[in-house]
Amino acid sequence: xxxxxxxxxxxxxxxxxxxxxxxxxxxxxxxxxxxxxxxxxxxxxxxxxxxxxxxxxxxxxxxxxxxxxxxxxxxxxxxxxxxxxxxxxxxxxxxxxxxxxxxxxxxxxxxxxxxxxxxxxxxxxxxxxxxxxxxxxxxxxxxxxxxxxxxxxxxxxxxxxxxxxxxxxxxxxxxxxxxxxxxxxxxxxxxxxxxxxxxxxxxxxxxxxxxxxxxxxxxxxxxxxxxxxxxxxxxxxxxxxxxxxxxxxxxxxxxxxxxxxxxxxxxxxxxxxxxxxxxxxxxxxxxxxxxxxx
Numbered sequence: 001x002x003x004x005x006x007x008x009x010x011x012x013x014x015x016x017x018x019x020x021x022x023x024x025x026x027x028x029x030x031x032x033x034x035x036x037x038x039x040x041x042x043x044x045x046x047x048x049x050x051x052x053x054x055x056x057x058x059x060x061x062x063x064x065x066x067x068x069x070x071x072x073x074x075x076x077x078x079x080x081x082x083x084x085x086x087x088x089x090x091x092x093x094x095x096x097x098x099x100x101x102x103x104x105x106x107x108x109x110x111x112x113x114x115x116x117x118x119x120x121x122x123x124x125x126x127x128x129x130x131x132x133x134x135x136x137x138x139x140x141x142x143x144x145x146x147x148x149x150x151x152x153x154x155x156x157x158x159x160x161x162x163x164x165x166x167x168x169x170x171x172x173x174x175x176x177x178x179x180x181x182x183x184x185x186x187x188x189x190x191x192x193x194x195x196x197x198x199x200x201x202x203x204x205x206x207x208x209x210x211x212x213x214x215x216x217x218x219x220x221x222x223x224x225x226x227x228x229x230x231x232x233x234x235x236x237x238x239x240x241x242x243x244x245x246x247x248x249x250x251x252x253x254x255x256x257x258x259x260x261x262x263x264x265x266x267x268x269x270x271x272x273x274x275x276x277x278x279x280x281x282x283x284x285x286x287x288x289x290x291x292x293x294x
Contacts (some may be wrong), residue, residue: 001042003076006069008035009047013066014141016056070140078273092275093122097133097145099196100221101240102262106146106159114282121275129219130196137265143276147265148238149199154265157280159287161259162238164200168250169231179255182208189215189233191224200260201236225249 011021012032022032040047047062058066081092098107103125111123126133126142130149136142137154150156166180174180182204190212192198205212215233218224221241228235229248238260242251264283266272272280 001039003073005035005039006073008032009039010066010069010073012036012048012056013058067139074140074143074273078271081274091120092273093124094144094273094275094279095124095126095142096279097126097128097136097142099128099130099133099146099148101162101238102146103127105240106262110279110282110286113286114279117282118275118278121278129194137267140267143273144264144266144279147263148196148260150261150263151265154267155269156263156265157269157283159262159264159283162240162262164197164204164236164254164258164260165239165242165251166254167225167228167235167237167242168252169228169234170248170250171231172234172250174252175250177252179253179257181255182210185212185234186210187213189213191216191218191227191233191235193221193224193235193237194219195221195224195241197236197238197241197260200258204236204258 007025008021008027011024012018015021015024018029018032018036021027022029025032027035036048043065045061045065046059047065049057049059049062051057077092084091096107107125114121114123126136126145128136130147133142133145134147134151137145137147137151146159147154147156148162166174166185168175174184177184192201192212192214194217216227218227221237224235224237225242225247227233236254239251240262264280266276266280269277269280
C-alpha cells in the first residue's frame, strides 16, 4: 500500500469520478484505475461499487476504510509541513469548511491575514450547510471549519456572537414593535429554515413552551426571505445571514435577545498540522476576547 493509492481512493470519493480524480492529482484516468485496483487487490476487498444508475458507491468496508485513510493522509500532510517548517520553508494545504454567512462575514478577513503571513500555504474552501460542515469535520474531509453549535467530538474556539432576528413582511401587525417576544409569534404562520439554525430556533420555542405554526421548511436563505416578503409567513434568522442591502422586510430583535455562537472547530487542535495551527492563531488574534478550547 502506498500514499499515492490512498490519495487516489480519497480523491475518487471526494470528486465522485475517476476522470475528475485524475485531473485533481495530475494522473491519467488509467493510472487512477490501476492505483485503485492495486489497492483493492492488496487488501482483498472491494472499496468502491460501480453502479450504472447511481454511479460510484462506497462499499460498507469502503466507508470504514475511508475514515482511516483520511487520518493517514492528514498525518502525512502534517509530517510534510513539520519537515518543511524545520527546513525553514513553509508549505502545505489547509481545507476549510464553511457555511454562507461565515464565508461572507468572517472568512475573508481571516484569509487575508493568513495569506499575508503564510503565502505558500494553499487554502481549499468547502462551502455547504451547517450539517455538511459538521459531517466534513467528523469524517476529516476538512481540517477545520465554522460551526454555530457545540459538538462533543470536536475542539472549538469561540469567535463571535450573531443575534437572532425576527423577519416580518412590511405590512405585518408587529412592524412597529422595537423588539418581539416569542409568545407574540405563537400563532403566526412560520417559515422554518433548513440551512443550519433550525436546532437553535426549535430549542428557543421549546424552552418557551411554544409550538410554532410551521407552514414551510426552506433550505435556501434567499427563497425564505422572498417568501416572507410575499406574506407567506414570518421567520427567525441570524443577523449575519440577512442581506446588507435593504429588502422589503422588517427585522426585529427578540425580547429577551437570543444569540448564536460562531466558532472555529477542529477534530483536535493539539494534533493539527502546522498550517491549521497557524490559521487558528490568526483567528485568536482577530477574535481575542473569548478564546478558549472546549
